[in-house]
Amino acid sequence: xxxxxxxxxxxxxxxxxxxxxxxxxxxxxxxxxxxxxxxxxxxxxxxxxxxxxxxxxxxxxxxxxxxxxxxxxxxxxxxxxxxxxxxxxxxxxxxxxxxxxxxxxxxxxxxxxxxxxxxxxxxxxxxxxxxxxxxxxxxxxxxxxxxxxxxxxxxxxxxxxxxxxxxxxxxxxxxxxxxxxxxxxxxxxxxxxxxxxxxxxxxxxxxxxxxxxxxxxxxxxxxxxxxxxxxxxxxxxxxxxxxxxxxxxxxxxxxxxxxxxxxxxxxxxxxxxxxxxxxxxxxxxxxxxxxxxxxxxxxxxxxxxxxxxxxxxxxxxxxxxxxxxxxxxxxxxxxxxxxxxxxxxxxxxxxxxxxxxxxxxxxxxxxxxxxxxxxxxxxxxxxxxxxxxxxxxxxxxxxxxxxxxxxxxxxxxxxxxxxxxxxxxxxxxxxxxxxxxxxxxxxxxxxxxxxxxxxxxxxxxxxxxxxxxxxxxxxxxxxxxxxxxxxxxxxxxxxxxxxxxxxxxxxxxxxxxxxxxxxxxxxxxxxxxxxxxxxxxxxxxxxxxxxxxxxxxxxxxxxx
Amino acid sequence: xxxxxxxxxxxxxxxxxxxxxxxxxxxxxxxxxxxxxxxxxxxxxxxxxxxxxxxxxxxxxxxxxxxxxxxxxxxxxxxxxxxxxxxxxxxxxxxxxxxxxxxxxxxxxxxxxxxxxxxxxxxxxxxxxxxxxxxxxxxxxxxxxxxxxxxxxxxxxxxxxxxxxxxxxxxxxxxxxxxxxxxxxxxxxxx
Numbered sequence: 001x002x003x004x005x006x007x008x009x010x011x012x013x014x015x016x017x018x019x020x021x022x023x024x025x026x027x028x029x030x031x032x033x034x035x036x037x038x039x040x041x042x043x044x045x046x047x048x049x050x051x052x053x054x055x056x057x058x059x060x061x062x063x064x065x066x067x068x069x070x071x072x073x074x075x076x077x078x079x080x081x082x083x084x085x086x087x088x089x090x091x092x093x094x095x096x097x098x099x100x101x102x103x104x105x106x107x108x109x110x111x112x113x114x115x116x117x118x119x120x121x122x123x124x125x126x127x128x129x130x131x132x133x134x135x136x137x138x139x140x141x142x143x144x145x146x147x148x149x150x151x152x153x154x155x156x157x158x159x160x161x162x163x164x165x166x167x168x169x170x171x172x173x174x175x176x177x178x179x180x181x182x183x184x185x186x187x188x189x190x191x192x193x194x195x196x197x198x199x200x201x202x203x204x205x206x207x208x209x210x211x212x213x214x215x216x217x218x219x220x221x222x223x224x225x226x227x228x229x230x231x232x233x234x235x236x237x238x239x240x241x242x243x244x245x246x247x248x249x250x251x252x253x254x255x256x257x258x259x260x261x262x263x264x265x266x267x268x269x270x271x272x273x274x275x276x277x278x279x280x281x282x283x284x285x286x287x288x289x290x291x292x293x294x295x296x297x298x299x300x301x302x303x304x305x306x307x308x309x310x311x312x313x314x315x316x317x318x319x320x321x322x323x324x325x326x327x328x329x330x331x332x333x334x335x336x337x338x339x340x341x342x343x344x345x346x347x348x349x350x351x352x353x354x355x356x357x358x359x360x361x362x363x364x365x366x367x368x369x370x371x372x373x374x375x376x377x378x379x380x381x382x383x384x385x386x387x388x389x390x391x392x393x394x395x396x397x398x399x400x401x402x403x404x405x406x407x408x409x410x411x412x413x414x415x416x417x418x419x420x421x422x423x424x425x426x427x428x429x430x431x432x433x434x435x436x437x438x439x440x441x442x443x444x445x446x447x448x449x450x451x452x453x454x455x456x457x458x459x460x461x462x463x464x465x466x467x468x469x470x471x472x473x474x475x476x477x478x479x480x481x482x483x484x485x486x487x488x489x490x491x492x493x494x495x496x497x498x499x500x501x502x503x504x505x506x507x508x509x510x511x512x513x514x515x516x517x518x519x520x521x522x523x524x525x526x527x528x529x530x531x532x533x534x535x536x537x538x539x540x541x542x543x544x545x546x547x548x549x550x551x552x553x554x555x556x557x558x559x560x
Numbered sequence: 561x562x563x564x565x566x567x568x569x570x571x572x573x574x575x576x577x578x579x580x581x582x583x584x585x586x587x588x589x590x591x592x593x594x595x596x597x598x599x600x601x602x603x604x605x606x607x608x609x610x611x612x613x614x615x616x617x618x619x620x621x622x623x624x625x626x627x628x629x630x631x632x633x634x635x636x637x638x639x640x641x642x643x644x645x646x647x648x649x650x651x652x653x654x655x656x657x658x659x660x661x662x663x664x665x666x667x668x669x670x671x672x673x674x675x676x677x678x679x680x681x682x683x684x685x686x687x688x689x690x691x692x693x694x695x696x697x698x699x700x701x702x703x704x705x706x707x708x709x710x711x712x713x714x715x716x717x718x719x720x721x722x723x724x725x726x727x728x729x730x731x732x733x734x735x736x737x738x739x740x741x742x743x744x745x746x747x748x749x750x751x
Contacts (some may be wrong), residue, residue, distance in 0.1 A: 332726065385705075388616040449727050516726035520705055523722035 025424035025490055028544070030467045032419075032496035032558070038350050040416035041471070043355030044218050045135050045315070046184035047412035049343050050085020050320045051366050051406055053359035054136060056094055060119045061371060062361070067124040070193045073396075075132050080398045081366035081410035082405025084134050084413070087317055088125075089188055091138035092145065092168050097509035098122040112127060113152045117221050126172070129180035135221075135316055137354055140165055141226040142202050146338055162206045164225075166355045170211045182354055183218030184210070185279055185317055191224035191260040200267025204544040207271050220277030221268060224257040225298035227292075265306050277353065278302075278312045285321035287437040291342055292393040296349060296433060299550050302343065322441060327376050329362040331401040331518045333527060333549065335512040337461075340481030340551040341436035343408055344466045348421030348432070349478070357401060366402045368521035370395040387522055400519050403508035403529050404551045410506070411477040411553040424463040424488060427435075439483045447516055463488050463546060470559075473497055477555040482546040490544045494558070499537035501557030506531045509550040579661040581690060582735070583630035585667060588697040589675040589750065594624035600666050600683045602709075602743050609709040610743040612718070614681065616707070617745045621670035621679045630690060631663030637661040665738065667691060680746040682738055701734050705734045709743040 040046040055074075066074045078084070088094055091317040097114060102121040110119060129136055143154035145164040155161075170179055186203050193199065207219060268275065278298060282290025290298065295316075303310040321338055322329055329335060339357070346355045359365045362377035363385075369375050371394050373384040387395065398406075400471050420427065423435050442460035449456045461484035468477045476497075482488060511526045519526055537556060544554050582648045597618075602610045664686030671678040684690060702747070738744050 386620060400578045408689065448728055511721070514723055516725035518703075518726070519724040520707070520724060524720055524724055526721065 003126075016495045019535075020484040024382040024504040025463065025488060026422060026427055027491055028422065028465055028467060028492040029420055029427070029477065030469070030478070030494050032417050032469060032473045032494070036417040036419055037348055037421065039237055039350070040418065040419050043182075043353040044350050045137060046416060047084055047409040048347070049082065049409050049412070050135070050354060051081075051083050051358075051405075052067075052087045052089075052356040052413060053361050053365065054086035054088040054125065055361050055367075055369075056118050056120065057087045057124060057359075058118070058361055058369065058375070059371065060114075062369060062394050063118045063120045063125075063462075066396070067120060067128050071128060072391075074128070075283060075483045077367055077398065078132055078134065080406055081360075081361055081402035082343075082407070082409040083366050083402075084132075085137070085182065086356055086360060087137040087185070088127070088135060089139050090141050091136075092140050092165055094118060094120075094162060095122050095168050095171070095494055096146045096149040098542070106150075108335050110150060111492050122171075123175070126175065126177045126180060129464055130177060130350045133482065134180055136180060137185055137315060137356065139188050139317070140168075141187055142206060151556050157195075158202055158205055160277070160558060161202070162209055163463065166209050166213060169210050169217070173214055178214065183220055183277065183315070185315070186219065186221045188222070189223055189224075189281060191257045191264070193260075196260045196263035196277060197267045200264050200393045204268060204271045207274050209244055211274050211487070219274060220331075221264065221275050222279040222281075222317075223264070223281065223302060225261065225302050225310075226257050226293075230324075249306035261302070262306060269308065270491060272403055275309075277368050278309050279315045279317050281318040282316055283318070283320055283323040283358075285342070285437065285440040287415055287441060291321055292345070292435040292437040292440070294437075296345075299351070310537055314349075314352045316352065318358040319355060320358045323376070326363055327362070328518065331376075331400055332516050333400060333519070334447075336404050336510075337481060337483045337515070337549060338440050338443070340408075340460070341399055341439055341464050341483065342403050343404070344421065344464050344479060345433045345436055345479065347408075347412075347418055347466050354425060357405075363399055363521065364401075366399055366405060366490045368397050368399045370521065374521040385521055389522055395522070397521060399521070400525075400526075400527070403527060407506050407508060407551055407553050408479050411468060411555060415470050415475065415477040417469045417471065417473075418466060419469055420467040422465060424490065432464065435464045435483075443516070450516065459483065461485065465490065473560075474558050475555060476558050477553050478544060479553050480544070480546050481551045482548060485549050487545060489545050492542050492544055494540040495526075497558040497560060498540050498558035499542060499556055503534040503542075503544070503554050503556040504531065504560040505534060505552055505554050507550050507552035508533060509545070509547055515549050562678045580734060583662075583665065583690065583695050584625070584693045584695055585628070585669065585736075586695045587626060587669055587678055588627065589671055589678060590697070591625040591671075592628055593625060593671075594627065596627075597624065600668060600681060600710065600743075601685075603685055603711075603718075603741060605715055606709050606711070606743055609718045609720050610707075613707045613709065613743070613745045617670055617679045617747075621672050621677065622748075623671045623673065624668055625671045625678070626667075626669035628664070629663050630665035630667075630671075630677060630692075632662050645689070646681050646701060662686065667692070668700075677747065679748070680736060681744075682736075682746070683743050684738045684740055687740045691739050692736045692738050694734040694736060696734075696750065703751040704734065704736060704750060705747040706737075707745045708739075709748070710739070711741060715741065 056063050063114050098120050101119040142161050144154045147155035149155040190199055283297045287289040288294055346352050355367055361369050362375050364377055370387040372390045373386050376384050424433050438460040446456045462483045465478050465480045508527050508529045514526045665684050667682040669678055669680055703724050705724045709718055709720050711718050
């Protein structure tokens with residue numbers, strides 16, 4: 001290369017770098033006149049960011065503590081963990097058992113019968129959800145129902161199954177619980193089963209009967225979209241040795257799951273008009289897996305191949321950065337920061353409504369629960385944390401995801417218009433969603449280096465944000481996560497409105513040096529939650545500071 | 561970084577090198593339990609916060625299987641050649657032997673009845689940050705759980721912090737931080 005060319009190239013590189021630097025960090029634009037990305041008032045699962053599970057899956061002891069004997073404490077836990085949206089599994093079985101439990105004259109016999117099944121009067125949890133403004137996505141199962149719930153006998157004929165599910169819907173309507181039902185899910189991960197045609201045929205008989213009772217109800221059908229080596233496949237295979245595809249040997253593959261979904265759509269073709277949502281479960285936060293941009297792409301790709309479901313909205317009723325092969329990684333604050341990114345990405349997807357972190361009742365989710373040991377869900381090594389303070393009564397406290405959900409959902413409950421999404425590098429709908437995957441990948445690189453006593457590579461953090469407003473546009477709330485290790489001042493510019501008051505910053509951050517430390521339940525948390533007012537803002541420009549390793553909301557009064 | 565900062569750091573590093581050292585804690589889970597349940601003396605003001613952690617350790621790990629002081633660096637080799645239990649027992653150790661130890665850093669090792677876990681209860685009443693190197697006779701250690709009582713204001717107020725460091729390192733023996741002016745229990749499960 002000649003000297004002249006070298007000089008020109010150098011000048012060009014410097015110029016590009018200078019321009020790039022001048023634009024960094026990108027200004028947050030909050031345009032009150034913009035068409036919102038979405039309006040959460042249209043979602044039955046608003047504020048949409050919630051949890052799988054409902055404290056109804058572990059034991060009768062926990063369910064009774066939560067919904068009967070400690071409702072005031074439970075309401076506070078719900079607030080502090082931002083658990084406004086829940087999702088009980090096998091909701092119709094739970095309801096049948098509960099109704100029998102409420103009326104039986106022999107509770108002792110039922111307790112013996114259902115040693116591993118939760119027994120609780122359904123009014124206890126439905127009334128709690130109603131009192132606290134919560135929403136539930138009810139996951140139904142139609143493989144079979146209780147013929148006699150008191151005795152525990154099962155039947156699977158379609159007529160009885162349909163009647164039980166419809167009785168359940170009718171009970172919800174008759175008791176005024178419609179307002180706390182976000183919708184119904186047609187089975188939990190049925191794609192691990194074998195016969196999508198039969199599965200679709202049975203739901204095709206049940207769904208119209210359900211709709212005749214409650215025509216406006218939302219119904220979601222589960223679909224699978226997997227990729228090779230997806231962590232969830234191995235995890236499910238490890239714990240589900242009774243499934244045919246394991247016994248058959250060699251037949252199982254991610255492709256088979258995806259085929260199942262297509263065949264299920266075809267089998268349900270006469271009932272698609274009654275389906276409002278498609279449902280996905282995403283596990284794995286590496287770039288190739290579901291929890292991130294690849295997951296969003298899979299949803300779009302499936303809709304291209306099966307355009308008959310393209311108009312359906314989306315629920316992600318289970319998600320997590322790892323599946324059961326690593327349940328303990330969720331107890332680090334780096335996991336909370338990653339969730340801070342992923343939640344914002346989902347919030348900014350126009351077609352996605354409720355998303356449910358798996359799960360509320362374990363250390364992977366919003367609450368830590370102890371009945372002698374703090375439960376790490378299905379840890380194959382049994383590494384639940386011992387609870388030396390346990391004295392025979394369940395203990396519950398907010399887990400490491402809780403503050404993130406609490407900060408975001410509190411803002412969203414009063415600011416339902418989602419207006420803009422970006423990060424300190426870019427804004428626009430296609431590129432920003434990679435922030436969560438890039439951060440996640442770099443955290444694993446750092447943790448691996450730590451374990452080998454090698455120098456840590458830099459973290460690929462970012463400041464990601466979502467702008468929200470209230471319906472009358474008198475208040476703005478910017479949801480933000482900073483996964484970098486340094487503070488950043490994010491410029492913000494308003495259009496169509498002006499600042500008119502003091503910003504209130506609600507944040508959670510972690511003690512220095514502990515972003516990868518496992519939090520120990522039962523002890524003082526390593527994270528720090530704070531709320532502070534900043535100096536009054538006027539005009540249309542400002543700077544929103546965010547500290548390192550921090551999730552926050554900044555809420556500011558506006559005027560026209 | 562200017563010259564003054566570099567000089568300050570260099571002086572600090574030199575000062576640390578004079579005081580900071582590591583000491584070894586030998587753990588043999590086959591050791592029979594010591595019936596002496598005396599608690600470690602803690603810094604003034606730290607009693608209440610320490611009490612809970614001591615109580616938790618005693619509840620979950622009832623058997624005392626080792627106790628001792630940190631070996632002073634100049635005596636390190638000779639002390640470590642001895643059995644720490646024999647060396648520490650006041651009835652049989654003469655005054656000279658006691659001088660070999662830094663009595664600011666005192667520890668007890670407790671174990672579960674099933675001997676599948678142990679806890680190092682350690683008090684550093686001194687002003688030097690130390691590390692303890694745990695030598696486990698049999699088995700492999702998992703990630704430790706730290707429960708620490710510390711003060712950020714020179715001992716006026718005391719607070720607690722608990723955490724588990726990320727992922728097990730393959731390094732052996734295990735190195736446990738014992739910062740100045742702290743009380744801590746470090747629980748380690750063994751597989």
